[in-house]
Amino acid sequence: MLQMEPMNTSFQVITNKEELDTFREEWNDLYRRVDAPSFFVSSEYVRMWYNHFAAPDDVRIYTVQVDEVLVGLLPLVLIHRSGGLRELSNLVNDHCLIAPPLIVPEYTEVVQQTLLKALVATKSGWDVFIHNFSFSFCRLPGLFTDQQLAACGCAWRQTTKPTYSIVLNTTFAEYFASVLSPNLRKHLKNAANRLNREK
DSSP states (O other): OOOOOOOOEEEEEEOSGGGGGGGHHHHHHHHHHSSSOOGGGSHHHHHHHHHHHOOGGGEEEEEEEETTEEEEEEEEEEEEOGGGOEEEEESOBTTBOOOOOEEOGGGHHHHHHHHHHHHHHTGGGOSEEEOOOOSTTSOSSOSSOHHHHHHTTOOOOOOOOOOOOOOOSSOHHHHHHHTSOHHHHHHHHHHHHHHHHHO
C-alpha cells in the first residue's frame, strides 16, 4: 500500500503594500505553475490595482504554502463601508470584472481548505466576506465547496445582479460626447489616462 507523506500546510496574510516586494519572485513562480492563469492575479496587475484602488493598509493577500512552497494565493481588499462595516472583498470593480484565486491545480482542495481556515482565523479583522463573479461562465461559488463551508459552520448567500446591453443607433464617440454626463466623461478620461501611464 502506498502511503502519502503528510503535508506541512500553512497560510500567511499580507496586510500592507510595502510587503508585496517580499514575495514577488515566489508569486511569479506560482503564476507560471498554473494552467492558463488569469492576468488579473498576476503580481504586476494586482500591484497596479492596489496602487489605484486601495489604501496602503487595506491590502489583504491570503497565501497558502505546502512544505514552505507557495501553492495558492487570493488577493483581497478591506473596504470600510458606512456605519463602520468592514467588507473583505476580492478585487472586482468596474475596471476588473474577474478576480479568481491563483492555485496550483494538484493542490486545489488543500488550498481551498487552508484559505477557508485562514479566513475564519482572521474574522476579527473583517465583518463580511464577499467574493464577486462578474461573468456567467464563472463557476459559482467557485472558491469553496458547500461541504467545506458546512464543516466550519459557514455558508454562502448567493445573489445575482442582472446586467443589460443596449443597442445604440449612434457611434461610441457620439454617445460619449452627447449622452454621458460631463462628470462621467471626465472620470472616464482620467481613468484612461491612469491606465496609459501604467503601460
